Amino acid sequence: MNTVELAGVSRWYGNVVAVNDVTLSIGPGLTGLLGPNGAGKTTVLHLMAGLLAPSQGQVVIGGEPAWANPAVYRKLGLVTERESVPGFLTAWEFVLASAKLHKLPDPAAAARAALETVDLRDAQDRRISGYSKGMRQRSRVAAALVHDPDVLLLDEPFNGMDPRQRMHMMELLDGMAEQGRTIVFSSHILEEVEQLSGTVQVIVAGRLAASGDYRHIRRLMTTRPHVFTIASSDDRLLATALMGEPSVSGVSIAEAGLQVHTSDYGAFTRALAKIARARGVRLTTILPSDESLEKVFSYLVTT
Incomplete structure (x- = not known):
């Protein structure tokens, strides 16, 4: 072997x-x-x-x-x-x-x-x-x-x-x-x-x-925030709805779409689709913006 x-x-x-x-x-x-x-x-x-x-x-x-x-x-x-x-x-x-x-x-x-x-x-x-x-x-x-x-x-x-x-x-x-x-x-x-x-x-x-796997390692770091870039058919409506989600700690509107900060990767990803569907918002981009190996490495070194 x-x-x-x-x-x-x-x-x-x-x-x-x-x-x-x-x-x-x-x-x-x-x-x-x-x-x-x-x-x-x-x-x-x-x-x-x-x-x-x-x-x-x-x-x-x-x-x-x-x-x-x-x-x-x-x-x-x-x-x-x-x-x-x-x-x-x-x-x-x-x-x-x-x-x-x-x-x-x-x-x-x-x-x-x-x-x-x-x-x-x-x-x-x-x-x-x-x-x-x-x-x-x-x-x-x-x-x-x-x-x-x-x-x-x-x-x-x-x-x-x-x-x-x-x-x-x-x-x-x-x-x-x-x-x-x-x-x-x-x-x-x-x-x-x-x-x-x-x-x-x-x-x-x-x-x-x-x-x-470095992506899996990143998701296990529940004490660190996760950041998503999200684009949709109505970013402002979606941002307002997301602010009421317990797993979301912050939302900002940027040129590329919404920057959503969450402390619970799993809870947020499960809730996102339900929230968008309930508001009639179509999601076009969902991108974890801090899952590069560089981000993972910096988190591990500073933890």
């Missing part, structure tokens, strides 16, 4: 706690590990990859312990944040060396397949030192994929990429996830996670602040 599981995992360095009692389970598909710089994302990934021993708790990859278990690397691939690609090698030489290190039965065939996956076959004989940032990153992904792992971990994979390179990498990761791989990538850029993955693990100050 290609699952990644952390059970009560902590990691500390002297008096500094980098990761504090994190428990999570990640299965096939794309999962974003989200948090500000210094939140502990890299430490969590290194624990998953078996590069660090947990000070407390257990990390399991596909049913096997990650730490002090070289066999786990048969099913695991890692792309670190720091570039450590020898520029004097070609992509072919680099990926082939990785295949040989894994002692694959046909390293040349595996290297060709990995380079094909990341669309580097045409440039495989050029030295990596002459590659763009995006191409260097793809060569590193190819080396991590050469043994066809079930689990792929990537630390800030989009750093330094231009928009075209970022889009290509997103398409690549999305395609691999559809094949059934478990892919975990870290990022502090909210838009990257929002575009690529509906599932997030939010790390704040070394703790798991939230886990799951």
